[in-house]
Amino acid sequence: MKRYIAFLRGINVGGKNKIQMSCLKASFEEMGLTEVKTWLNSGNVIFSRDRNDEEDFSGRLEAMINERFNLDIPIFVISKEELEDILNNAPDWWGDDNKETYDNLIFIMPPTTPVEVCREIGKPKEEFEKIKSYRNAIFWSFNRKNYQKTNWWSKTASANISGKLTIRTANTVRKVIGM
Structure with missing residues (x-):
């Protein structure tokens, strides 16, 4: 299992693009992702998965958000290792x-x-x-x-x-x- 972070752009800002974090977490889990956690109310989702296809996976997450929440939200997905490298x-x-x-x-x-x-x-x-x-x-x-x-x-x-x-x-x- 590999750890990933998804940063959703522009949700819950000024009353726009509202998504409850509990519903977002459940939606990620329904996609088969594990160890799903959210941080703050601004679209930070941490999860684990077996596959390593971030670019393709971003599109699938965006489609899920559109289908379940009727929002067109860009999502940036990065592996924990890549983010650690950036911070280093x-x-x-x-x-x-x-x-x-x-x-x-x-x-x-x-x-x-x-x-x-x-x-x-x-x-x-x-x-x-x-x-x-x-x-x-x-x-x-x-x-x-x-x-x-x-x-x-x-x-x-x-x-x-x-x-x-x-x-x-x-x-x-x-x-x-x-x-």
């Missing part, structure tokens, strides 16, 4: 204990690449934010009190590329990796 390659400035900094990990839905994301969103404003890409993720940190001055804050939510991203905080990523 985090830059020194990402995910530390500095409370003035907000650290995010942006997951990029295949076949989109970090180069495409950076090309569309543009360069970070160095005085307010930092980015570094590794594999299918981008480490992104910004100053909490100046977040509105960053280049990436509004664009990750409103740019054409936004539907191909799902973002989690450093704390959330660390929590789900340990589940």
Whole structure:
């Protein structure tokens, strides 16, 4: 059995795309997945399965969400080992204990690449934010009190590329990796 994490994009945000975590968990279990756990109310699902076909499996999970909840939700699936590798390659400035900094990990839905994301969103404003890409993720940190001055804050939510991203905080990523 191999451990995986599914990050559902944009559920239970501002009263939109509502899915109860207990129903989501049951739906994953009905697909034959085991050791299913959810974290927070924002679409973090940890599960085990025998097969190793994340890209194809994302599509099947999306179809299940559409069928059961009538929602068109992109899902990023990653193995626990891949996520650990990404975290092991985090830059020194990402995910530390500095409370003035907000650290995010942006997951990029295949076949989109970090180069495409950076090309569309543009360069970070160095005085307010930092980015570094590794594999299918981008480490992104910004100053909490100046977040509105960053280049990436509004664009990750409103740019054409936004539907191909799902973002989690450093704390959330660390929590789900340990589940």
